[in-house]
Structures are given as structure tokens and as C-alpha cells.
Amino acid sequence: MDILTKKDFESDQEPRWCPGCGDFAILAQIKKLLPDLDIPKENFVFVSGIGCSSRFPYYLDTFGFHSIHGRAPAIATGIKLANPALKVFIVTGDGDGLSIGGNHLIHLCRRNIDVTVLLFNNKIYGLTKGQYSPTSEKGKITKSTPYGSIENPFNPVLMALSAGATFVARSIDREQKHLYEILKRAAEHKGTSFVEIYQNCNIFNDGAFESLNNPDNILYMQHGENYLFGSNMSDIPELPTPIGIFRDTKIEVYDELFHKQINNSIEKKGRGSLHELLDSEDAWLVK
Amino acid sequence: MDILTKKDFESDQEPRWCPGCGDFAILAQIKKLLPDLDIPKENFVFVSGIGCSSRFPYYLDTFGFHSIHGRAPAIATGIKLANPALKVFIVTGDGDGLSIGGNHLIHLCRRNIDVTVLLFNNKIYGLTKGQYSPTSEKGKITKSTPYGSIENPFNPVLMALSAGATFVARSIDREQKHLYEILKRAAEHKGTSFVEIYQNCNIFNDGAFESLNNPDNILYMQHGENYLFGSNMSDIPELPTPIGIFRDTKIEVYDELFHKQINNSIEKKGRGSLHELLDSEDAWLVK
Amino acid sequence: MKSKDNKILERVTIRFAGDSGDGIQLSGQQFTNTTALAGNDLSTLPDFPAEIRAPAGTLFGVSGFQIQFSSEDIYTPGDQADVLIAFNPAALKASIGGLKHNGILIANSDAFKPRNLKLAGFDHNPLDNGDLKAYQVFSVPITKLTREALQEIDLTSKEKDHSKNFFALGITYWMYSRSLQSTMQWIDKKFQFNEDILEANKLALNAGYNYALSTELFATAYTVHEVKRTPGKYRNINGNEALALGLIAGAYKADKSLFLGAYPITPASDMLHILSRYKNYGVKTFQAEDEIAGIGAALGASFAGDIGVTATSGPGFTLKSEFIDLAVITELPLVVIDIQRAGPSTGMPTKTEQSDLLQALYGRHGEAPVAIVAPNSPADCFNVAFGAIQTALEFNVPVIILSDGNIANGSEPWLIPNTNQLPEIKVEYATKPDEYKPYKRNKATLARQMAIPGMKGFEHRIGGLEKDEKGNVSYDAENHDRMVELRAEKIDRIRPFIKEPELTGLKKGELIIVSWGSTYGPIYTAIEELENQNIKPSWLHLRWLNPMPQILDKVIKNFKKVLVIENNKGQLLRIIRSEYLVDAKGFNKVTGLPFKSIEIVQIVKTLTEN
Amino acid sequence: MKSKDNKILERVTIRFAGDSGDGIQLSGQQFTNTTALAGNDLSTLPDFPAEIRAPAGTLFGVSGFQIQFSSEDIYTPGDQADVLIAFNPAALKASIGGLKHNGILIANSDAFKPRNLKLAGFDHNPLDNGDLKAYQVFSVPITKLTREALQEIDLTSKEKDHSKNFFALGITYWMYSRSLQSTMQWIDKKFQFNEDILEANKLALNAGYNYALSTELFATAYTVHEVKRTPGKYRNINGNEALALGLIAGAYKADKSLFLGAYPITPASDMLHILSRYKNYGVKTFQAEDEIAGIGAALGASFAGDIGVTATSGPGFTLKSEFIDLAVITELPLVVIDIQRAGPSTGMPTKTEQSDLLQALYGRHGEAPVAIVAPNSPADCFNVAFGAIQTALEFNVPVIILSDGNIANGSEPWLIPNTNQLPEIKVEYATKPDEYKPYKRNKATLARQMAIPGMKGFEHRIGGLEKDEKGNVSYDAENHDRMVELRAEKIDRIRPFIKEPELTGLKKGELIIVSWGSTYGPIYTAIEELENQNIKPSWLHLRWLNPMPQILDKVIKNFKKVLVIENNKGQLLRIIRSEYLVDAKGFNKVTGLPFKSIEIVQIVKTLTEN
Numbered sequence A, B: 001m002d003i004l005t006k007k008d009f010e011s012d013q014e015p016r017w018c019p020g021c022g023d024f025a026i027l028a029q030i031k032k033l034l035p036d037l038d039i040p041k042e043n044f045v046f047v048s049g050i051g052c053s054s055r056f057p058y059y060l061d062t063f064g065f066h067s068i069h070g071r072a073p074a075i076a077t078g079i080k081l082a083n084p085a086l087k088v089f090i091v092t093g094d095g096d097g098l099s100i101g102g103n104h105l106i107h108l109c110r111r112n113i114d115v116t117v118l119l120f121n122n123k124i125y126g127l128t129k130g131q132y133s134p135t136s137e138k139g140k141i142t143k144s145t146p147y148g149s150i151e152n153p154f155n156p157v158l159m160a161l162s163a164g165a166t167f168v169a170r171s172i173d174r175e176q177k178h179l180y181e182i183l184k185r186a187a188e189h190k191g192t193s194f195v196e197i198y199q200n201c202n203i204f205n206d207g208a209f210e211s212l213n214n215p216d217n218i219l220y221m222q223h224g225e226n227y228l229f230g231s232n233m234s235d236i237p238e239l240p241t242p243i244g245i246f247r248d249t250k251i252e253v254y255d256e257l258f259h260k261q262i263n264n265s266i267e268k269k270g271r272g273s274l275h276e277l278l279d280s281e282d283a284w285l286v287k
Numbered sequence C, D: 001m002k003s004k005d006n007k008i009l010e011r012v013t014i015r016f017a018g019d020s021g022d023g024i025q026l027s028g029q030q031f032t033n034t035t036a037l038a039g040n041d042l043s044t045l046p047d048f049p050a051e052i053r054a055p056a057g058t059l060f061g062v063s064g065f066q067i068q069f070s071s072e073d074i075y076t077p078g079d080q081a082d083v084l085i086a087f088n089p090a091a092l093k094a095s096i097g098g099l100k101h102n103g104i105l106i107a108n109s110d111a112f113k114p115r116n117l118k119l120a121g122f123d124h125n126p127l128d129n130g131d132l133k134a135y136q137v138f139s140v141p142i143t144k145l146t147r148e149a150l151q152e153i154d155l156t157s158k159e160k161d162h163s164k165n166f167f168a169l170g171i172t173y174w175m176y177s178r179s180l181q182s183t184m185q186w187i188d189k190k191f192q193f194n195e196d197i198l199e200a201n202k203l204a205l206n207a208g209y210n211y212a213l214s215t216e217l218f219a220t221a222y223t224v225h226e227v228k229r230t231p232g233k234y235r236n237i238n239g240n241e242a243l244a245l246g247l248i249a250g251a252y253k254a255d256k257s258l259f260l261g262a263y264p265i266t267p268a269s270d271m272l273h274i275l276s277r278y279k280n281y282g283v284k285t286f287q288a289e290d291e292i293a294g295i296g297a298a299l300g301a302s303f304a305g306d307i308g309v310t311a312t313s314g315p316g317f318t319l320k321s322e323f324i325d326l327a328v329i330t331e332l333p334l335v336v337i338d339i340q341r342a343g344p345s346t347g348m349p350t351k352t353e354q355s356d357l358l359q360a361l362y363g364r365h366g367e368a369p370v371a372i373v374a375p376n377s378p379a380d381c382f383n384v385a386f387g388a389i390q391t392a393l394e395f396n397v398p399v400i401i402l403s404d405g406n407i408a409n410g411s412e413p414w415l416i417p418n419t420n421q422l423p424e425i426k427v428e429y430a431t432k433p434d435e436y437k438p439y440k441r442n443k444a445t446l447a448r449q450m451a452i453p454g455m456k457g458f459e460h461r462i463g464g465l466e467k468d469e470k471g472n473v474s475y476d477a478e479n480h481d482r483m484v485e486l487r488a489e490k491i492d493r494i495r496p497f498i499k500e501p502e503l504t505g506l507k508k509g510e511l512i513i514v515s516w517g518s519t520y521g522p523i524y525t526a527i528e529e530l531e532n533q534n535i536k537p538s539w540l541h542l543r544w545l546n547p548m549p550q551i552l553d554k555v556i557k558n559f560k561k562v563l564v565i566e567n568n569k570g571q572l573l574r575i576i577r578s579e580y581l582v583d584a585k586g587f588n589k590v591t592g593l594p595f596k597s598i599e600i601v602q603i604v605k606t607l608t609e610n
């Protein structure tokens, strides 16, 4: 296999995000990570929905599919089942992944399909210029909530855990080292790995994660340990926000079981021929 | 207010479920419950999606909306926001509510809209004649999985809890008294109340809850207590299945906040007149 | 067999009708298989009740199965029945309208009890008074006779009653001089693990046969001779089965894995059921969380090198629109199957209709043309599915197959094709990484250059934003206009590659009928009948709805009248009028039922008389 | 003001162009307000970049704002600009093609630095060599001059640079003899909490004005006189604002709460933003988890007695189809707004197109007709929205409004209607519980009898399965056919209640133009121009697309040629051809941009010449 470098993963398209957007930092870590994964370049596929974050695939020189709003998990599932040798990433936003696409995301996690989900959580709809999202805090004033939002936010980590993702973690755009480590662990995981990345949208929700500039407000979880949290984990405003890995377990992976059934059937019955296919026990001959 | 009886809630349509279907038992308890709720008959609205269970509204003489597959929560939200005086029930199935409609359901719970959700979990698609559902156990052989399902089931109670429903409970179709009690508590709750009802489909998934005929396999939770469960609650096959109320908390209700914003605005600015509406600061007069 | 009269008939239509629990579909299926083996041509139509299990004895719960068989080629399950077997009053009520004048009614008199009569809305027993004068009525106490026949068997009465459909079947086998052998074998296999039931069913079948034989109930038995057919091996097949086989065969010939992403919905669920059994053919089936995810996964699979297929019906088809739009702009191969049913909305899910044509053509935002093809009979589904796979892969386009409930569940004999004669499907991949441009096109087909993940050096991005030839996002005004035109022209380029439909009748004349899909059978039959009456309209039955065949353009203006026959309110009609500016008229019906050929005979006669 | 030349002009088009960060839209808006107050007629078109913030200085990031103003009635933002203000090289490159020969170019010369030139794809500075000979070029160091003017202000240079759009605005105010007052007031209010910026902007505005005045940069200032108008109170309004006000007014006159269920999408998000501010009008807005939930909530609200509305664009419109189908069969009032944008799929979200017409008509499974109406200009949106509410409530049908990006963001002066002259909207409810049948119909409108939850004694069930008159599920064949026809006829019954469009020109002749939606402005202008050249095509601009107006039927065959002009590939064209069997031709363009009137002038001339 060729030895790959960061540069190999740079596409010829200049990223079109606002200067200062947290997406740049995440892109930088991914470009750093990919050559470290020992996977042939042509086996990477990045699938995304719609949103600022979902432009991500254009800026990497891998196979990529910038699809429609909220549906990346469905496409990624098809890709992985078509060719399990591929390393599939989903890049999504808090709107794309948890609002319109919430159902596909939890079903992906439930099935434990072997893909890595990167949810860029900026707690806002960036691309449509600043409406509140399912992760925005109650009371938030946005274009669509001039009197403040009246909705309780989802906790993406909790949703992924409940839905059954087998690797669940959280990191922060600007915590470069931590982010790299988490991304690496996620990418190397077999089964659905889900990473929530706090991402600053400096245009429509600047400073959403400002409080985490103070390390006292962060609880770094030690890698490898499995923390047990009640269902309100991290929603308790007085406690520090946990960062790190929430779950890392291995159970059977959907796409493997999927192909195992096919292979077993072929082993047992022999690979079907066209002739057998069309024939039938109940057929009769006309002379 | 008129004194209502069970009979007042009987519609002129004979239920079209298979003889022996668990849906009958649930219908019986609801008919018993409604007169006990002290709510004028005309204020009940039953909204459903599509499925055997979703035929429910036809068999009650209340306002009813048998809608499209998976979308009952959206309709119910609109109904409740249009007229908060209504008592709105959603009747859904494990396919309707957790497969195609999963996203609407978790967003309903997250918002804490004041409706009562009855999820008839028969762990199968009944109306379409027996495919596995998101609650079917792994390995299940159905029409669409002749070699056994390879998916991990959702735990509906856990999903509702994680999504933020403020009342979450579970009961069983044939446990008439328990069911009645739970339904009553759910109906009286302010905010999203979610009840998973184990329901036997004697045609396509008979005996799915047979093990619960043995009381040793059931853990009856005491009403009023708030049990704390880890995220794997009730998924552990060796432990008895918990039945009863998992959460019963009160937080601000979406529809109240919704109307509060409107009323506050009217109080502050005065009710808008058509004239003010059309006029503008930047207007100019042409003579 | 006693040597009674045995009359030769050319064609016969039988209808079985009873409660959903009466085993109607099973009887029909067995009669069909036996009839096929006897060498008749045949066509069947199961008619399911609205609900899974309506209350027993009610009209909603009536399940029907109709079969026409003949010593000539036939194309419909028959307008009206010669024989009706009614298992209860509701079945009688629901079906008697479809029995011919002087037709044979065999009724299970044991089921005509007060409660059942009331449920069916009779205030008296129609078997007892003169209501049924117009028919030859045979009241047979089928329940009682079955129980008697099973005296020795160790089953409860209720269990024994489950065998009464075999008793009735036995009667019909005698009537049409059928062998019991194939059904006996089927029973042997099906119930091998339940000896009592196995025995009971065999006894009941025999008892029914012997009852008819010995009671001299019927004066005559009948024989329908073998039909003359192209030599070869035949099997009976329904529409959904034939679609499934066509898809698998297409993928096979393209050397691709077939990937089905689907969500259950009547009457398309069987596509998922059937294909999920072909795992040893490498067929992949994925039951998704909804229709959107089903097509999404299929599109993803196509992107990664499989051939993606999704199958659904009305409501599910609507939900797939946004993804079809994406398939149009990304120019990926995809087959979307819509088994149409009566709409709008949930409508009447078990009933047939052809009302999704305009949705298939236009049901997407933006200019988003796709290829559309429709089978005209159950067996035809094989070729249509094969052709859809071929077109999708050779042009890199989404292809929509419009089948319907009528075709999906109906069955007919099918000449099993010679596998060598099926064409190879050529899938082209880009070969030069340095020159690779995702939207560079094949000169003939305009298909864009494909490269799939795993192909070294071909890394590229596609998506729903407008693209330039290099595959980069483009908001350029002229580029967009050009891409819109190219996507449309690509569909036009399919035209030379598909078989033109055959014109029935003359190229010029008074009247031409234009039609598509499942109306084929009734129209074919009507035209035969009209010919007998020396009325000869021309007829063009379309297979491809987009692109439209060239022949239409050539002949349609040669006729004074154009009649478009559809199970909708005039959808192809609009296209024909708009494309060819002829004052075509529609003959339309949306009752959830297929046309009867007699209805078509009548309208044509009306139109040609004056 | 120095007494320089001051020339009178009839109409002027100005275009501001710069980086997204340059405050272009703000300048445009201020110029517009000032122009409105000066009494000119005007029409504007903002032209947003593709992405939120493309990299500074690139072509993707160019934001534009064009305004035409006049002492005569005008209907478009102008084909070509008289004046272009370009803030950087990319803006110059992207916009120079739209500047008239010998037009005025004002360029911020400070921005023409090597890096910016390169980003815009220039290999030299176009201001320095002869490239721009065709124009009157004014190189103004706007950045430098602004900084100088703000010397005394305590802001960083970067912050000061944000005021440079006011400097440029000042120049234009001098050029067109405008008062600074309204913008000064606006600045006072807008920046009341930030004194430094407030001061800076005011200083910059003044500085720009004085710079133009004192440097004698321009030989002449111009005056555009007031336009003669119907007396009354006017305001400037864009399409989405006018839709919002029309909806609120309609609900008000119907004595209903307005309920919007929506999910953000460009260019429809503003509907949600605007309506969410009108809470003291009882307006309810619900941001749903997706488009499906948005329309679902709206339909639920309609069922419970509000008037439900949903607003979206292309992809979201597609997703709403299944619910529109449900609204059709349940016959509930509902308004669905589709602000069309360039498709298919994600397409070019910030660009305009009219390509969802066929989807609006046919994009649902089954036969599911709905009413469709399209505004022809920003101000017209008010009446269209009001009428949609009225029709939805009086007929109990879903009504689709087809606006587009061009109308949504464009603005023009609007004569504020007299609130008393808006009609009352009569909503009828059933009154007799004992006789209540949900599908019993009003004889005139065929609207079904409504009763809403909370009405004692009217408990009933509705849903997506086919129903009989009593509201019970029915699989009856004839009932389904009848209900399908009734739902279609109900739409036809709307026809007598709506205003027929006015025919421009003669009832008979060589050529008639047929059109709909936002092409109104350019066609109107073209027809004026053609009249000057003594060419007089007739013209019919449709407001309702379903039902179609009666007049079409009457006049369309009187013309030798029918030309259908649309920003799509011929959608109304298909309808016209199919309905009227005339050999209509299309003039079509899908470049993401509106037609220029000159393009229409040309095609008409070509068609009428031979």
C-alpha cells in the first residue's frame, strides 16, 4: 500500500466556510487522521446530508456523497452493505442528524452498522442562517424564535447510547489533540461509532461553548473506562460537561451478519445459477 | 357536564381486528377510562397513524383522525396547539411509532407536548401481514427475514425516557387492572405521557409475551416511586421485565409555553389590528 | 369415473368466495396449479378483503379468487364467472353480481344460518326462496359432509372444518375432469409434519370428488382441452414473482449484486419477501425504517457498485420522490418499483388502480425526467424488470416500473426463457484516472462516466447541488441550463434502444385505442370479441411511458378517433393530447377493479357506430 | 448643493455588488427606502451568493442588489444597470456584463490589490488598462476615504471599513439628488446602543455625499421625478413579507387563528421568521423537526379549527406530498406555500426557477387535485395569500401557492389596502348534530360539512382511507369512483369564484403570450417596448393554475401562434397544449435568473416577423 500523507487527502476545492468557523479545525484533524488509519485512500467514503457541516466531503480527496437533508445514514448503509471493505464516514449537523434525520440516525445506531458518524453540533442551523436546532438551549433567541425557544434540547450522546451505538464519544473542535484521539478511536471501532463534536459557529451562534474554555467546566473521561451515567448525564447545568468516550463495546456488526447470511446460504445451497432461478418444481413441459 | 358512561364512547363501527387480538382488550380499558376522566366527550381527540392498532379511533365515538403512517405525532401537535383544551391521545404501533414515525415521536417527547401516547407493541407489523419490526427480537424469522432478523431491537421505554417524555410507563394488554391504572395516570399527566403496551398479535406473533404469564418474570414497579435504571434496563434477558411507571415528573409543558408567549405578546403590545398590521413605519403617502 | 356426459368447453371462469379464514386463496392456488398442469391457458385474480381479518361472516371479510382457463390463449381472469363457489352468505352477496346468467352456484348450505345471513344483510335465506332463479343453484352441506368424511380423524370439529375448502375443491376437480394428483402431492409435502391434518385434507378432497361423482349432482362434467403453445417449459407465475426473477436475472447478466432497500406496504411487500429468500444468488435485501431510507440505501448501494432497487406502492412512492430527484441529478442507476393501488392517500390499499403515472412523470421538484416502463401482465413483469435493470445500468438513470395490484397478484403461465438468450448487460467504468471527469458522457447514450469507491485514483464527490462536467459544484447560469437539457436528452436517447410496441390492426382508420399496463388483458380480449363482430379498431399498447415510442408519432394522426383506456381519470390521455395535439378521449374507471372486456367492447361499439 | 447640471431621467437602474461582508444588501435596502420616499416607482432584486460566506474576494462570494426606479410605472428591477458600484474585483467581474454600454462604473480602487485580483481571476488590474473603455469608470479609493472621514472615531481600521458601504451610498444619494434624512434616522435607531458605530456610519454617509458634491467627480446629478400613482399610503414590500401579511389578514377576516408549521429552507425561511414576530396577532408558528411534521401539524391545526399553513421550497415541497394527499382525501382547508428555486434536488438553492408547477399539479399518488395559485410580483403576494386562505376555507381544500425566489426577495411599492375593503371570509360549520354527515356537501361549492373537536355532538372520524358520505371507511367500487370525481369537481367549482385574468391586447390575432408567476414583470415591460415598435401581441397572465380560467378556452384558438413563457422547460406549456389542443410553443430558460425583457422583445419580434 502507498504511504499516504495529509496532502493526499486535500481536494482541489477551497473550503467555503466562514472565516473562523469551527469546521476548519475538524477538517484539519480528519486530514491528519486519514493517513494514519492504514486504509487505502480509495476505500474511504464520506457521506453527508445538507448543512454547512455537510459540505465536508467536497474538501477531502476521497469518494464522497453530499446527499440530501437528513438522509446520509440511509445512503451510508447502502454503501457499506454493497461493499463492506469500504471505510464509511457520515458527516452531519445537529439539524441534519437530529432534526430531519433523527430517525435514520437512531436506526443506524440500533443496527450497529459499521460506519463512523461525526455530528458537528453548533447548536444552530448554520446554512439556513440561524434558526434554533434540536440541541439549542431553551430560551434561545434566534430568527425563528424572536421570543425565545420553548423546546428542551436533545442530548446527542444520550440518544446515541439509547439507540444502541456501540461507540459513543464527545469532543470539541478546538481541542485538537483530544479530537484527534477520539476520532482515531472512533474510526478504528467496528460497529456504529458516534462522535458528537462541539463546533463553534462564529456567525450565528458564536461562543456557544465558551464556558468550556475554562477547564473546570470540562470533565475529561479517561479513555478505555466505561463511565456509567444516569439518563440526565451532562444535562445537569451545575456539573462539568463530560468529554471523551462514553461507551466502547463490541457486539456483532450488522454488515457482517448481513454478509454471513448470504455466504451461509451460498455454502449450503450452492451459488444459484440463472437456470435454477427461473425453473420451478411446478413447471411443466409443452412439446 | 353530562355524566358519561362507557357506552357513550362506543362508535357504530364494529372493530375489524382478528378475533383474539390484544387490541380488543386495550379498547375495552380505554372505553372504561374515558368516562372516568371528567372531560367533556367532545374534547377527546384520538389520532393514529397506519397499522392494525391505528384503526383504534374508528371504534370510539370521539373526534378521531386516522392519518398516515408514522405521522400521528405531527398531527396531534397541531391539534393541541390549535386548541389546548382538547385531550389528545395518539395511538400507534411499534412500526408506526418507532420505525417510520420514530423521529416525530422523539421530538414530541422532547418538546413535552401535552398528549398521551399509547404504543401498542406487538413486536411485529400486523397490518402488512407479519414482517419484523424495530422491537422484534434478534434472530426472529418473519416474512421479510426468512433467515432470521439481524437487528437489535429498540427498547421503547428507554427511547421515550431519553427523548424527554415526562411520564413513561409500560403495561400489558391482558393485565386489565394494571392497564387501567397506568392509562389513567398517563391520561391525567400534564405533558407528554408515553405508555408502551405489550399487545399480543395472535396471528403473526402469537405468544410474544407468553413468558410474562409467569408472574416471576414480571417486576411490578410501585406507582409513585421513580425507579432509576441504567441504560440497559429491561434488556437484560435474565432479569424480570419491569412493568409500571418509569418516570413521572412535571416540567413546563410546550403548549402552555406556546400560548403564554402569545398572550404575553398581546398583553404587552395589545392585540394587533388589521390596520396596524398593514401599516409600516416606512410607509409614505401619495396624494 | 361413471360414464356421464362429458362436454368440451373452450373456456371457463370459476370464482371461489368465502371468509378470509375459509382457505379461499389456497383453493384457488391449487386449482390453478392443477389447471396449469392440465395444459390450459389461464389467468387468475385474487381479490383480498380490505382488512386482514374482518369479523367472520361480514361483507368486509370476503376473500375471492377468480380463474379463467381455456384451450385458447386468454388474457384476463374473465369478466363473469361460469361457476361460483360461495362458502357463506356474505360471499354470495358480494359475488353473485359477477356470476353469468344461468351460471352454476355451489353454496355451502351449512353456512346459511340466521346469524350469517344477518351479517350479510339478508333478511331471509336466498337459497330457500326464488331469489336465485337466474342461476343453477346447488346447495351442498359442505361442512356436514366434510365432518362426516373425517369421522375417523382425531381432530376437533373446528379443526375438521378447516378442510372444507378441499371438499369444495374436490367437487370442482370432478366437474372439470381434473386429476387429484398434484394437489395430493402438495398436501403430502405441506403437511408432512402434521399427519392428522394431512390425512384430513386428503380425505376431504377425495370426498368432494366422490360426492360429485356419485350423487349425480351435476348432469355433466366438462373438459377444457390443452391450449396450443410454443413448446417449452412453463410455470405459473404472478406479477411480483416475475418482477423478482427479472431483477435477479438482470443483475446476474450485469454481473452486479442486486440490492433491494424496501419498507413493507401492500401490495409491494412480497417483493421484499420473495427477494429475501434468494440469498444464495447474492441478492441483498434490507428492510429499512421507512420508504425514504429504503430508496436511500438502494441509491447508496448503486453508488458503491451494486444495482439498487426499491419497491413500494402509492404512499411509499410519494415519499421516495426527493431521493429520485437526487438520483436524477447524480445520474446513478436505480430501479424504483411502484405497485400502484387505489389512491389518493391510503385510499383502498388492496384495490388496483393506474393513477400514479403523472406522479411518476412529474412528481418531483425541478426538471427531473426519469425513464418509466409498465408491464402488461404478470408474466410480462420478468422482461420489464430485466429491461429496467439494463436501462438503468446502461444509461445511469433511475427507471420507474409501474405495476399495479392487479398484475402483482394475478398469475398466468409463463414460458421459462432460455437463459442463454437473455442479453448480457454491459456496465462501463472509467479507465483513466488522470482524465476522469464524473460528468463526461458517452456519446451515444449520454451516460456519465462511472467510477465506484474502491477504484484507485478515481476519488470524486457527487451530490444534489448542480455540477459542472468535472463534478464540481456550479452556480453558473449556462451550465445549469445545459445540464437540465442533458438530463432530459438522456431519456430521449433511450428510445432507439427499446423495442417499439406492435400496432394491432391497420395503420389508418376510424379508431385507435391507446393504453398501458394492466388494461392489456381486457383490451386484448375485447378486440378479439370485436373482431368476431367485424369491428376492427387499431390498438397500441405502450410499454415505455418515458420515452414514448416513435410509432405513436407516426400513426396517431391517421385516425379519426383516439381512445385512451386507463384505470385512472385520464393520465396518459393528457400526455397523448399534449404531445400529439389529437383530440383523444378517455375511457376511465377508478373502482378499484380492472376493466371488464365487455365494457371495452361496448365503448368501442358506441364510438364506431356513429 | 452646488448648482451643477441636474438632468431629468425617466428611469434608472443601479446595481451594488461586493463581498457578502460588504453590507451590499443593507446599502440596497437603504437606497430603496429613500427612493420610495422620494416617490418613485421601483423594483428590486437582491442576488445572494451561493454560500453563506464564501472565501472573501472570490466570485462565489459576490452579493448583489439591483434596483430600478422610475417616474413611470415599472415592473422589473431592470435588464441592465446604468450604474454599477463594485466593491472589489470579483464583484466587478461578476457584474460588469450587466452594465449598459457607456454606463457608470464606480469601483473601490483600494480593493483592487493583487490578491483580490487573482482571486477574481484577473491577471492585471482592469481599472488601470483599457479593458473598461466601454464604460465611464470612476475609481474611488473608498476604503481610504472612509478611514479618513472616521479619523476621530475610536474604532479599529477593520471596524471602520464596515462603514464604507455608507460612503458609497452617500455618493449615490448625491448622484440622484436624494435626501440623507431617512437613512440617517435609520442609523440613529439601528445603532442606538453603539454610539461609535452610529457616528461612524453617519460620518461615512455624509463624507460620501460631500465627496461627490465637492470633487466634481460627476459632471451631472440626476433627478427622477415622482411617479403618478393612485393616491393612498404606500410601503415597500418584498414577496415573503406580502405573503405573510396576506395570510394574517385572511385569517383575521375568517376569524381564525393562523397556524404556520414549517421547517427552515432557502428561500422560504423568512416566512417562518416573519410570522413568528406577529404573536400579538394570535399568529402561531411552529418550527417542526422536518417538512413532513410541519405540514402535518398545520393539517392537525386545521382539523382542530385553526387555518393551517406551511411554507417551504422545492425539496421540502416534495416531502410534503404525502400529507397534501391526505388533505385532499380528508378535505381539510390548508395552504401550502412553495417558494420555488432552481432544481432538481438541492440544485442551486439561492437561484430562482418556476419548475415545480407540474409537481404541484400532479406530484401525488392517486387522483389528487388541488387548487393552485401564483403571485406575479412581490406586492401581489398579499392578494394571493389572502385569496388562498379564502379558497381553502370556503371549499375545504388544500391550496398551493407557487411563488419563487425572484418574487420572495424582490420588492416594490405596495398601496396599503383599506382594511374595510377586504372581504369577510365565511366559514361554515355544521349545526345539527343528529343529521351530521362529514362528507355531506354544500350544493354550490361541494365543500363538505365541517365540525371541529369541541363541538358537542359532532364527534366523528376522518382519515386517509376512502370514505362514504357518512364518513365511514368504504371499499365500495362505485363510491370510490364518485368520490374521486367529486374531489375533482370541487376544484372546478372554484372557477366562478375567482377573478378572471385580464387579457392584454386584442381577442384575436397573430400571437398570444401566456404566462404565470414572476415572468409578469419582464413580459409587461417587453410589451410596453414592443408597443413602441408598433408590435402588439396579446397577453394573458394566469393567476390560478388550477382551476384554469374560462377566458383561455374562449380566446386561445383565435391566435395563429401561442407562446408560453416560463422559467422552466415547458410546464404550463404542456397543460395548455393538452387542454386546448393548440400548437403552443415555449420560450424557456432555466439559468437561475429571471428573464430580461429584451429577451422577450426579441423572441416576439422573431415570431411576428415571418
Ligand SMILES: Cc1ncc(C[n+]2csc(CCOP(=O)(O)OP(=O)(O)O)c2C)c(N)n1
Pocket: A050, A051, A052, A053, A054, A068, A069, A092, A093, A094, A095, A096, A097, A120, A122, A124, A125, A126, A127, A128, A133, D263, D264, D265, D266, D291, D315, D316, D319, D346
Ligand atoms: C429537505 C430539506 N429541508 C430543508 C433544507 C434547508 N436546510 C439546509 S441545511 C439545514 C439545517 C442545517 O443545520 P445543521 O444540520 O445543524 O448544519 P449546519 O449548517 O449548522 O452545519 C436546513 C434546514 C434542505 N436543504 N432540504
Ligand SMILES: Cc1ncc(C[n+]2csc(CCOP(=O)(O)OP(=O)(O)O)c2C)c(N)n1
Pocket: B050, B051, B052, B053, B054, B068, B069, B092, B093, B094, B095, B096, B097, B120, B122, B124, B125, B126, B127, B128, B133, C263, C264, C265, C266, C291, C315, C316, C319, C346
Ligand atoms: C407510507 C406508508 N408506508 C407503508 C405502509 C404500509 N404499512 C401499513 S401499517 C404498517 C406497519 C404496521 O405495523 P405496526 O405499526 O406495528 O402496527 P400493527 O399493525 O402491528 O398494529 C405498514 C408498513 C403505509 N400504509 N404507508
Ligand code: SF4
Pocket: A016, A017, A018, A020, A021, A022, A023, A052, A053, A122, A126, A127, A200, A201, A202, A203, A204, D052, D053
Ligand atoms: S454559518 Fe456558522 S457553521 Fe456555517 S460556515 Fe459560517 S460559521 Fe461555520
Ligand code: SF4
Pocket: B016, B017, B018, B020, B021, B022, B023, B052, B053, B122, B126, B127, B200, B201, B202, B203, B204, C052, C053
Ligand atoms: S394481525 Fe395481529 S395485530 Fe392485527 S388485528 Fe390481527 S391479531 Fe391484531
Ligand SMILES: [Mg+2]
Pocket: A051, A093, A094, A095, A120, A121, A122, A123, A124, A125, A126, A133
Ligand atoms: Mg448546526
Ligand SMILES: [Mg+2]
Pocket: B051, B093, B094, B095, B120, B121, B122, B123, B124, B125, B126, B133
Ligand atoms: Mg405492530
